[in-house]
Amino acid sequence: MTRFAAILLCWLGLLAAAPAAAEDPRNFIYTGPGELETNLELLDRADIDGAQVVYPWRMLEPEKGVYDFSAIEADLALADAAGKQLFAQIQDRFFLAKARRIPQYMLDDPEYGGGLARQYDNPGEGEPVGQGWTAMHWNPAVRARFQALLQALGERFDGRLYGVNLPESSFDPLTEDGDRNGFTCDAYFAATLDNMRAARAAFAKTEVVQYLNFWPCEWNNDHAFMERAFALAVEEGIGAGGPDIVPHKRAQMKNAYPFFNRHKDELPLIAMAIQEPTLTYTNPETGRKYTREEFVAFARDYLGVDVIFWSVEAPWLARE
DSSP states (O other): OOHHHHHHHHHHHHHHHSOOOOOOOEEEEEEOTTOSGGGHHHHTSTTOOEEEEEEEHHHHOSBTTBOOOHHHHHHHHHHHHTTOEEEEEEEOEESSTTOOOSOHHHHHOGGGTTSEEEEEEOOSTTOOOEEEEEEOTTSHHHHHHHHHHHHHHHHHHTTTSSEEEEOOSOOOBOGGGTTGGGOOHHHHHHHHHHHHHHHHHHOSSSEEEEEOSOOTTOSTTTTSHHHHHHHHHHHHTOEEEESBOOTTOHHHHTTTHHHHHHHTTTSSOEEEEEOTGGGGOEETTTTEEOOHHHHHHHIIIIIOOSEEEEETTOGGGOOO
16 A cells, blocks of 8 residues: 555545534524414525414413414415425413413413413513513413313324424513412422423424523522423433524523533434524624624534524515
């Protein structure tokens, strides 16, 4: 063997042993109910693989045990016609004071303790803090109804939807609510994990993702909530995600982000969003809003993201 051949073989061996470069995440658009039809020109783009649509609980269960999945069916038909995939977010929390979009019977029946608990809402960088609501899953009656909804969704859509995700783990309760209808941080955490298991049981073929970003009462995993939630996701084959990709932001780096990095090769799917508030953040290194390239590089290389849900207001999606 010549010296050149030996060098070539050595170089080829090193090249084969080198880890493959991570692929860029797939792009989905992110919309609300009834908005997909008005964004079909985005869905039809070759660089868009699908859509994520947020469906409020009340829309899906207008009466107790009576389900209306017509909105999902309509969006699924649009996605199928375009040759794209649909991800459904089942929304149990809301970010406006007047938005109380859980079924009316849960607001009225004392069994559910009011159904909703007030929470703070941070709508974006530089925006005033507002008030929103989250479903009281620590109330077993509320949680049972949510899991019944997941079961009904699974019976209709398992294998038809590409994915289903549960909303963010973050909940910032209003301290002046006092007793808060039995809320404790441990009960909230246990209820969230119970819903994760229920979603996985309801969907055998469709991807299941739990949004994990923060936990009430926890900072930097000091209650091991984040650690245990990711461990359950890995064990049960549940994907993970979150509503915000903000490169190197301190709050996220002290909470969920390191766990995405640690488990990115173990989770079946990582799906994260760049929603409207995310677009308001400034990159401290440049003094300008984050670019698409900065979002994608951090999502790909550090977080291990497979799918990004892009707000239709993202500048790179601007219509001609």
